[in-house]
Amino acid sequence: MEKILASIITIGDELLIGQTVDTNSAWMGQKLNDAGVWVQRRVAVGDDKEAIIRALDEEARLSHIILITGGLGPTADDITKPVLCGYFGGKLVQDEPTLTRLMALFEARKLPVLERNVAQALVPDTATVLPNMRGTAPGMWFEKDGKIFVSMPGVPFEMKGLMEAEVxxxxxxxxxxxxxxxxxxITTGMGESFVAERIKDFENALPGHIKLAYLPSYGLLKLRLTSVSPEKTSAAAEMKTAFDALRSQLADIAVAEEDLPMGVILGKILLEKGLTAGTAESCTGGKIAGQITSVAGSSRYFKGSVVSYANETKMNLLGVKATTLEQYGAVSEQTVREMAEGALKALNVDCVMAVSGIMGPDGGSEEKPVGTVWIAAGGKDNIRTTLHRFRYDRARNTDMTVVAAMNELRKWLEL
Amino acid sequence: MEKILASIITIGDELLIGQTVDTNSAWMGQKLNDAGVWVQRRVAVGDDKEAIIRALDEEARLSHIILITGGLGPTADDITKPVLCGYFGGKLVQDEPTLTRLMALFEARKLPVLERNVAQALVPDTATVLPNMRGTAPGMWFEKDGKIFVSMPGVPFEMKGLMEAEVxxxxxxxxxxxxxxxxxxITTGMGESFVAERIKDFENALPGHIKLAYLPSYGLLKLRLTSVSPEKTSAAAEMKTAFDALRSQLADIAVAEEDLPMGVILGKILLEKGLTAGTAESCTGGKIAGQITSVAGSSRYFKGSVVSYANETKMNLLGVKATTLEQYGAVSEQTVREMAEGALKALNVDCVMAVSGIMGPDGGSEEKPVGTVWIAAGGKDNIRTTLHRFRYDRARNTDMTVVAAMNELRKWLEL
Known part of the structure; x- marks a missing residue:
């Protein structure tokens, strides 16, 4: 059975000069994959007619489906629509449903409708218009030489709406x-090469249409099995056999059997056990709480956090003793333990994570270099502390600490 | 003068199925741009020999410089190195400096060195080896038919080190x-099309080698001028003239004259004024504090945060009155004002942001639909509250709220 192949073309100078990180492509890749479409290439090009046409030509040679995002806003830097109109032929005509929606949107916001807004309702008459319920620029579906091309706005929220409802x-x-x-x-605590060594025979014995990939991710290692098959039932059974074998060989280091963010994994355990949690954060500045609360429904198990960036705040809100801070410093086992004890009381929760560390670039010393982090995790009368040493820059040290703290509480909960 | 053109090729199935968001390309685009190199295309392909070779051929036709990331790890899913060796000719030989660094790294971590680790020190003898001081896989520099190709590992921290020190x-x-x-x-408070209307004449009068782009970003609008010129001094003067004209036409809505995150903009103002700040966060769950503390040196003006996700925490740590919560609800002007007052005291700071809102997907009502957010910003005896209504999903509503809260405190500080 032939794979259905797709290419994603993103348009916009802001992507090429790095002013914007492309999160659209990853999201689209996931959705297409779930639907059985294999994204084989992603290409980003600038706001440039020739570059856009070259990309359309190239991708049409390689893929069945070409999805295009970006370049459909109301201002003059957007050239996508005229280029598409030229590429697929036809002329620009007014799409009445789009115009009506657009007028209603502006009326609701009590804004006048400008000529350039009305122009957003113009579409090539060779396109099937896909209604955009979340913005002003519609999606456009073209067919040419047996290939399908879909153009969508680059605003993630609007693109997602169009993908789910129409594309x-x-x-x-x-x-x-x-x-x-x-x-x-998902595994933890063993390096990529050591895991590979342990499961060498398993990997060599995998059938040809099942691939294994190693994906290191913030101190965790994700092992992904991928199978492509025409037949759903046998594929699922075969995948289950392979996955069970993998899991049984790595039971001692397994964290989760789904590719979920650590905040979701931790939330599931807390819900299951009926426990509430909170955090006391120094160096992570609220980012652990931020990840936990980005999960919808987290209010069922998460009560809050004290972000004690200043020592004064550690003392006032968490009851860390001045003598502890003086004697051992803010980044120490003693301080992080007192932070955890204080947070248990202040937040009135069953368990907490507390972190204090040196993220860089400044603040390191010989004894406590940048990347030194103390983590405390646990509940009343039962707090475990661990020392972590990350070797990265500020942003990555912080991200590593956030995942490590949640992982420490997960381990404590599963004891 | 000819533009120096670059293409970025990223390799890895995880990019295509959306398991990983590609942040490398944006960072590389920025650095190359600063150096005067124009990134004209970015291409992502899977772990597939044919696809990699096709991408190398294509990009070599279009660009002077081809930068390649990904596919250099120690495990079996990585095929990049053999493909490069075949593409550029030559055979794999051991690179002694890389092997020495690799052995030292494993020794420091007290780990045995496996055969597959040693293999990371193998490089094609047609490559100039670029030492990777942050990991085990070295960078490789190839030249072919007058074009330059550089292969780097995909781990962002390692790629960044190689780019800055070598490439x-x-x-x-x-x-x-x-x-x-x-x-x-950066501007705030006026839609893209209205700004475009106001500066229409300015835009039409721009010289051909200066381009204006409109980049909407979390409720802000960024207006970016780009010029390409062989001559540094005149280009800078011309850019200054254009930028001054733009700024003077948009003075009433200008936020900042550099493309900086709102956390950095706010931090600069606080430092300048010698004021300390903190946050009281409900719906954003610590993400405002997270953004502020991601700025190195933020401890000079940021003391901390109370993340009061639960009503109980709003009462216990911020002193929000039970009657206020009962009478007006957690998402109300009254609650958010009491949260701000409580945070001013609890954190002992000069000014605060407090937020409470409904991020979705659940929790909305007819009166307070998903996206309803109350923000309070200010200092003692002088707190301003604003009502915001976002129309997005949970993640985007949260991001919008984080930026809006910092912007409200910025406005209050600049009064």
């Missing part, structure tokens, strides 16, 4: 999709 | 770079 369902009714299955095991 | 300096000594200048004005 994926239309693709599904158009193609017979193969079954693409992924199953990921 | 950028080598490119600078190799090419005479044109001057690429960007200057960005």
């Amino acid at each position: 994926i369902p239309r693709l599904q009714s158009r193609f017979t999709m193969p079954t693409l299955l992924h199953h990921t095991l | 950028i300096p080598r490119l600078q000594s190799r090419f005479t770079m044109p001057t690429l200048l960007h200057h960005t004005l």
